[in-house]
Amino acid sequence: MEFFSKLLFLHEVASSHGKGLDELLIYVHLLMASLFVGWLAFFVIAVFKHRRSVNPKADYVGARSHFSTYAEIGVAAIEGLLLLGFAVPLWAKSVDKFPEEKDATVIQIMGQQFAWNAHYAGPDGKWGKQDVKFASSTNPFGLDSGDAGAKDDITCLREKFLIPVGKEVICKISSMDVIHCFKLPRMRVTQDAIPGMSIPVHFKPTKVGDYTITCAQLCGNLHSTMRGEFKVVEQAEFDKWFAEKAKAGGGGGFE
Ligand SMILES: [Cu+2]
Known part of the structure; x- marks a missing residue:
């Protein structure tokens, strides 16, 4: 083999x-x-x-x-x-066969020309209110800044995000403009990102390291540069990063 x-x-x-x-x-x-x-x-x-x-x-x-x-x-x-x-x-x-959400790291993924963004519910485990009317290039997830549940939400806009190793991950894939395709070559994951839809995929990372997200759907003139990065780390490192991110003013991305 x-x-x-x-x-x-x-x-x-x-x-x-x-x-x-x-x-x-x-x-x-x-x-x-x-x-x-x-x-x-x-x-x-x-x-x-x-x-x-x-x-x-x-x-x-x-x-x-x-x-x-x-x-x-x-x-x-x-x-x-x-x-x-x-x-x-x-x-x-x-x-x-999907894992239970409570046993998984759940992340919303938003494709946009030409980057990938990630959104976690934060330590309270509750997703902040989202509405398309709040969506903008600095708030791709359309989070409602007035909602208490959104205060600790974590958003990684065009930046590297972390995932713990050895635990199921559920990514809910969407797009804020055109059709993209969320591709994790080393995880063997590929899913189209369709505007107006949230499509879940799941996988379990087995090795720590740095990984690349590419876009596998021709989506515009800078399609070839559309990359994202994530890092698979030990649970302890993830917990530390997660707590720091939530504390640093969660919900990042909107003012
Ligand atoms: Cu794309």
Whole structure:
């Protein structure tokens, strides 16, 4: 597997479900590679075997063996196995089954041309009131500064945010302008960010380190520069950062 990961230039996995996804990706590529080689070999053999000098007269019946039928059935069976035996169970286990919010780090993510912003409910665990009428480039989450629940909310606007390692993360993805796509290559997470919608995704980071968020949807002239950063840290470091952020005037971003 390690060999094939390198062959496909896959980033080192840093989430719990990433390994299964990579395995599926590798199996699909192996099947496609063998089909490519197989069909190409068949083509070359057919062209050579039936060349004009040995077959001056066309054969009007054609192939008499059933080999190609069996080969087609074999390929369809392997594809069925990949879909029903690997892809569907992986989706059910790693994508469909959400962790409980109380056991997870819940973050709202807002894409904007051309940056990523994060919003945490703060130590009280309650999201401040949000309304689109308050939304602006300095307040992308539309937080109501008059709401008591918003006072300790933490917003990281165009800046690095932290996530604790070994704990489920739920990101609720949205966009304040056009369609973006929240992509965490090393976490094997990709989800479109659609204006007016909040779409949740979840993953469990397994390695501390610095990670990049990219945008995987062509979203404007500076799309290629649309990056975000987050850091996966030990729980203690996260708690310290979280408390400091909340204390430093929470809700940041709006005055
Ligand atoms: Cu974008």
